[in-house]
Amino acid sequence: VIDVALAGRSYEVRVGTGLLDRIHAEAHGFLEPFGKRAVPIVADAEARRLHGERLQASFRSAGHAIDWYEVTPGECSKSWAELERLTDWLLERGVTRSDHVFALGGGVVGDLVGFACAILKRGCGFVQLPTTLLAQVDSSVGGKTAINANAGKNLIGAFHQPSLVLADTKCLATLPQREMRAGLAEVFKYGLLGDAGFFARVDEQSTAILACDVGVLEPVIAHCVGMKARIVAEDERETKDARALLNLGHTFGHALEAETGFSDKLLHGEAVALGMVLAARFSARRELVALADAEAVADALARAGLPTEIAALGLDCDGTTLARHMRNDKKAEASTVPFILLRAIGEAFVARDVDLADVAAFMDEQL
Ligand code: NAD
Numbered sequence: 051v052i053d054v055a056l057a058g059r060s061y062e063v064r065v066g067t068g069l070l071d072r073i074h075a076e077a078h079g080f081l082e083p084f085g086k087r088a089v090p091i092v093a094d095a096e097a098r099r100l101h102g103e104r105l106q107a108s109f110r111s112a113g114h115a116i117d118w119y120e121v122t123p124g125e126c127s128k129s130w131a132e133l134e135r136l137t138d139w140l141l142e143r144g145v146t147r148s149d150h151v152f153a154l155g156g157g158v159v160g161d162l163v164g165f166a167c168a169i170l171k172r173g174c175g176f177v178q179l180p181t182t183l184l185a186q187v188d189s190s191v192g193g194k195t196a197i198n199a200n201a202g203k204n205l206i207g208a209f210h211q212p213s214l215v216l217a218d219t220k221c222l223a224t225l226p227q228r229e230m231r232a233g234l235a236e237v238f239k240y241g242l243l244g245d246a247g248f249f250a251r252v253d254e255q256s257t258a259i260l261a262c263d264v265g266v267l268e269p270v271i272a273h274c275v276g277m278k279a280r281i282v283a284e285d286e287r288e289t290k291d292a293r294a295l296l297n298l299g300h301t302f303g304h305a306l307e308a309e310t311g312f313s314d315k316l317l318h319g320e321a322v323a324l325g326m327v328l329a330a331r332f333s334a335r336r337e338l339v340a341l342a343d344a345e346a347v348a349d350a351l352a353r354a355g356l357p358t359e360i361a362a363l364g365l366d367c368d369g370t371t372l373a374r375h376m377r378n379d380k381k382a383e384a385s386t387v388p389f390i391l392l393r394a395i396g397e398a399f400v401a402r403d404v405d406l407a408d409v410a411a412f413m414d415e416q417l
């Protein structure tokens with residue numbers, strides 16, 4: 051159990067095997083107010099197909115019925131159209147401000163439901179039941195919620211913290227390897243930004259993690275959540291540098307995602323892996339970190355089967371185009387783009403003096 055201790059209100063993140071099979075024990079406080087009413091669960095269709103039955107049995111044995119709402123898998127569901135359909139459905143069901151909506155799925159469902167709950171009647175509660183590695187170590191914790199706009203990803207959203215997060219590692223047993231790897235990129239990120247020992251451990255244990263060996267996986271997830279909880283407690287709304295460090299690999303990564311149209315060609319975690327390698331190499335180019343350390347980052351990610359060379363993407367664009375995507379990234383302030391760079395493996399910092407022309411030239415070398 052990891053506590054996310056915030057000024058206003060705190061909540062627990064529980065990591066364990068089979069948490070969804072004992073929903074009453076884990077979440078009874080959020081279920082009791084429903085009484086005889088069915089509990090609204092918004093589920094990724096695939097997560098429901100694979101884990102809905104055991105969740106339903108778990109709710110039934112606690113004396114609660116479920117009202118399911120299915121979300122089509124994929125980034126497209128983080129849309130105004132889906133948000134409208136979902137909020138209408140929740141209102142039809144008479145969800146009140148003191149109710150909790152349950153979100154079963156990966157980051158797409160978590161972000162969508164979190165945002166819907168932030169604005170439904172000016173804010174109702176929600177419980178995250180993350181079913182992907184990425185969602186368990188990252189997106190379900192910390193209260194960033196969003197849908198996508200035509201102008202870019204995650205541009206419409208709100209800070210709205212969940213009341214509880216139940217990360218059931220049993221869910222990961224059904225996750226495709228490629229999605230597991232994408233989540234592993236975010237796991238590496240925690241080590242790279244602030245904990246060299248953890249980076250080395252993830253490198254050593256990557257095979258066991260990808261094989262879903264819960265003895266290895268659970269403490270790794272708990273470690274990531276613990277780091278994220280500390281960072282979010284320090285800087286809930288990303289007004290200082292602390293939370294910005296979590297964007298390591300993301301400014302470069304988002305440019306690659308934008309260029310590949312946020313498609314299956316490049317998963318978010320894969321883009322983050324490439325982005326971390328680029329951040330490390332760019333740091334070496336600026337003589338902030340040894341080139342050998344930058345290449346050690348690439349080697350560790352490659353050993354875990356993650357992409358590390360953007361040349362392999364076969365992008366039909368130049369460095370200037372990619373740099374332009376970086377400027378359009380929502381995290382960018384008016385005149386400068388903050389980049390998360392490295393002083394060492396395990397020591398990231400926010401650089402505000404990066405010249406985009408320099409980035410463009412660097413990207414041209416990498417393409
Ligand atoms: P996702 O939600 O799209 O899930 C990935 C795929 O896995 C989907 O096809 C889904 O159907 C399938 N799936 C889910 N659970 C499964 C299971 N247990 N077994 C088998 N298949 C399963 O993607 P994601 O990687 O979880 O999340 C990505 C999203 O998260 C992006 O939209 C990103 O912007 C967002 N995100 C948000 C934050 C945040 O702080 N809010 C942080 C990082 C990422």
Ligand code: ZN
Binds near residue numbers: 188300318322
């Ligand atoms: Zn990410």
